[in-house]
Amino acid sequence: MSVRRELVSSKKVSNISVRLINEQRILQQLYWHGGQTQLTLRNELRLSSPTITQALQAFKETGLVLEGPEVASSGGRKPRLITFNYDAFHSVGVEIRRHHIAVVVTDLRGQVVCERTESLPFENVPAYWRSINRSIHQLVDAAGVRRVLGVGLAFPGELTLDGSAIERAVVLGLRNEPLDNIRQHFDFDVTIENAANTAGFGAVWRAHGLEDAVYLIVTDNGIAGSLIVGSQIFQGTNARRKVGAFGHMVLVPDGKPCFCGGRGCWSAYCALSNLFARSDGDLDQFFRRVREGDPLYQQQWDSYLTYFAQAVGNIRLALDMDIIIGGKIARYLKEYLPLLEEKVVSHPSLQGDSNFLKVDDIEGNSLAIGAALIFVDRLLSGKLPRFPLP
The missing domain is CATH 3.30.420.40 (ATPase, nucleotide binding domain)
Structure with a gap:
């Protein structure tokens, strides 16, 4: 008798799990693909009409989906679009x-x-x-x-x-x-x-069609990063989550001191503070002087990009993923991206590689x-x- 109860209970849990999975699929379909009719949902997701109707009713009660306008029909009653309500929460x-x-x-x-x-x-x-x-x-x-x-x-x-x-x-x-x-x-x-x-999570979310990427954010103090795999933050398996600590890869053994306590880290050479000395922390001024052809500023920028390319090349060789660069430098870097990529692919193992560098130039926080x-x-x-x- 107890065995039968256990089988019934397992079947009930299984049915609930399937229902929740189907609800998620319907919600994601509407979120990413815009307004759709119930017939389209049924054909795209290969779900039964009762399953779709039940899920949509639950979402309508919470305000997550709305009924849109009627659309043309080949015959019979005109179907209505079902739309995702992006203001529900x-x-x-x-x-x-x-x-x-x-x-x-x-x-x-x-x-x-x-x-x-x-x-x-x-x-x-x-x-x-x-x-x-x-x-x-x-x-x-x-x-x-x-x-x-x-x-x-x-x-x-x-x-x-x-x-x-x-x-x-x-x-x-x-x-x-x-x-x-x-x-x-x-x-x-x-x-x-x-x-x-x-x-990094936000950048990949906004880049429709991209699921795997390395995200690098350049700050006044150094380089931080993240690894996004399958559109999710990859956390690693160690007790301390150190995935994405790219700024502390050593570029110059026994080189410049880094805030981490080590020496020669990428952060020590490519923190934005390296560009501040001549411009009092004003990046607009720094890049204006670079564009004007000031040899001292151009030399400093070239040296900065060379170190940056060395680190990016290491990441590309190790992970073979698209690399997105963000932070305050992103909007300035956009026009120099071809030059940076040229420096990266000068490495023999990366020759012929292209179109893997992107800039996250989103305005705001x-x-x-x-x-x-x-x-x-x-x-x-x-x-x-x-x-x-x-």
């Missing part, structure tokens, strides 16, 4: 910096509805985290947003593999901080992710936007609880 992303925070509210496309940057020196004390929570409430209220999926924090540090603690954040002087100590100060579902990972998109991905993947009714 919103998501929040927060970029944590040493001296300030950037907060964005996005719709389900990842488009920014409103944003704010405010001075807030980092302190790992309850008052700091409560201040961020308060800023989120103020921004959400100003946007007239009612339903928030969650808050993604883009954090400049390394997390443990299980995602339970911040292992180390050198620039913030933080070590071994359990994430629950942070979450308790928020009124929202909160996830915390390495900032370079959120930027790319790290915070990527953090917000983590919750959109969870929504589409069925990793969030059932959604509340409006």
Whole structure:
């Protein structure tokens, strides 16, 4: 008798799993492919009409899908388009910096509805985290947003593999901080992710058709990176998540000191601070002088690109993936991308390679936007609880 009950229970769980998977497929189809009729959904996904009807009814109740206009029919009743409602929920992303925070509210496309940057020196004390929570409430209220999926924090540090603690954040002087100590100060579902990972995740999300890429973000202090595989952040298997720490590959043994404590790291040679000496931190001024043909500035830029190409070539040889470059330098680098690629493929093993370098020139807070998109991905993947009714 107990064996029969176990078989029945397993079948029930299996049926529930299949239903949830089918719901995810329908939702993703509408999200990525725009308005579709029920007939199109049935043909594209090879699902039965009752399965589609049941799923759509559940999504309509939560506001995730809407009925669109009627479309032409070859005969009989005209079908209606079913469309994804990108304003049904919103998501929040927060970029944590040493001296300030950037907060964005996005719709389900990842488009920014409103944003704010405010001075807030980092302190790992309850008052700091409560201040961020308060800023989120103020921004959400100003946007007239009612339903928030969650808050993604883009954090400049390394997390443990299980995602339970911040292992180390050198620039913030933080070590071994359990994430629950942070979450308790928020009124929202909160996830915390390495900032370079959120930027890379967002860049691949926006690049339709791209699923695997290396993302590099160039900062004042160095190079950070992430590895996106199958449109997901690749976390590695070590207890400390060090995937994407490309800035600490050694280019010059016993070379310039790096903030990590080592010497000769890529970050030591290609942090933006290397370009600041002559221009007082003004990149516009630096590149204006490069374009004007100033030999000292051109020499410095050429040296910078040579080191950059050496590191990018190593990554391309190791992973054979597209490489996306982001950060403040991205918009300046766009016009020099052919020169950078020429330097990369000068390596004998890369000759003939091409079109693998891209620039992430999104305007605004790319790290915070990527953090917000983590919750959109969870929504589409069925990793969030059932959604509340409006």
